[in-house]
Amino acid sequence: MAADPYTTLGVARGADEAAIKKAYRKLAKELHPDRNKDNPKASEKFSQVTQAYDLLTDKDKRARFDRGEIDADGNPSMPFGYGGGAQQGGFRPGPGADFGGGGGADFEDLLGGLFGRGGGFSSSFGRRQQPKGANAAYRLSVPFVDAATLAPQRITLADGKTIDLKLPAGVETGTQMRLTGKGQPGPGGAGDAIITIEIQSHRFFTRDGDDIRIDLPISLSEAVLGASVRVPTADKAVMLTIPKGSTSGKVLRLKGKGFHKKSGGQGDQLVTLMVDLPVDDDALVEFVQGWPGKDRNPRGGMDV
Known part of the structure; x- marks a missing residue:
């Protein structure tokens, strides 16, 4: 499980978006793989910092994490301690509860609602979703004129494949772009590729x-x-x-x-x-x- 994202970025739990962004930029600059080619731990830490930044800048995910609905990897939590029984803090049905299909509440639907979109449960009740692979971090240097005109940029990923990126309006140094499913493989599918833009200076x-x-x-x-x-x-x-x-x-x-x-x-x-x-x-x-x-x-x- 990933470390607490607030601890990873070194910010308070109530930090605003500007403070989170400032902390991320400082750490990303220190830990970027290009500056730490002989230090694999820095690259790993860079990925952790990027993952923490992604979670805390996603308002929905941050709110769900703060409520304890998901963990730092974005996976659903288990608030009822299912499988432990009542003596271990397990869920105990109240009076009138009916799990036999006789008109009472549907227990699986009830739990599914607690975990937000996607539920976090498979058809086999109580099974957690398989975690996705880690996100992969990239830094893309973009010529000044290309950034101003939004010229497509070609990037080569770790698997050797090349992708032409369409730059977003308002692009600036520090802008991040996400390529879904282009990160590290995992049991629940591949993570994402997170591309941080750096705009080059121009001679005039x-x-x-x-x-x-x-x-x-x-x-x-x-x-x-x-x-x-x-x-x-x-x-x-x-x-x-x-x-x-x-x-x-x-x-x-x-x-x-x-x-x-x-x-x-x-x-x-x-x-x-x-x-x-x-x-x-x-x-x-x-x-x-x-x-x-x-x-x-x-x-x-x-x-x-």
């Missing part, structure tokens, strides 16, 4: 929530006179209008060019203009030296 894009940011170099003439320039996005390059008199730090917005949102739609791309001046341009130096506005103080509003 950065993420800001559902938005994407980029610093865009522009020339002095484009800044002063205005222009229409090509700018890269996660999808493809588009044309952007630079207003006349633009300065470094001015932010322009490209609607719908960000990450896909969980709630639907997409974020935006925020373009920060950066005026790029040429180095050792004698003509530009001569022009500025003779420019009447060269002595203007752009920091006057800062009292300096």
Whole structure:
């Protein structure tokens, strides 16, 4: 039987989802197989931490575990101690109970209701469900642009089979995806594969929530006179209008060019203009030296 999931993650029983997620990320980072290739115990512990996280972030399973209806493996518990008799805490029928089919309560239906969906009992009364195999943990590194455009990702499982994954809207580093029945084999069937997503950094894009940011170099003439320039996005390059008199730090917005949102739609791309001046341009130096506005103080509003 798996250890108590609260103990495994090191959180209090009343911990909220944010605390559970924070504890999981810390442990998953420490115990990840890629960082502990020579320590098989770390890999085993990583699987235990992932299993505990899965149970505690499933509201229905967590409630059932807290009520004692299921154990830490998700298997039904035995609240009546069936088979022990009355002296060992077994179930004792009250007055008027009828288990002979004469119109009284159906004992097996009664117990089945206590164990939630699936019952936990087979047609042979009192037999527990066979446990499934352990979940298998994977970490998938996804390119920034693929995450923004939800491009399918191919992953190779431990059995050598490859699967193309469809990324969910709102995907971020730490997002987990579950592949049912792709974990370790067990008497009651295979466990699941739990895939944790890690989004790679990009050489000029950065993420800001559902938005994407980029610093865009522009020339002095484009800044002063205005222009229409090509700018890269996660999808493809588009044309952007630079207003006349633009300065470094001015932010322009490209609607719908960000990450896909969980709630639907997409974020935006925020373009920060950066005026790029040429180095050792004698003509530009001569022009500025003779420019009447060269002595203007752009920091006057800062009292300096």
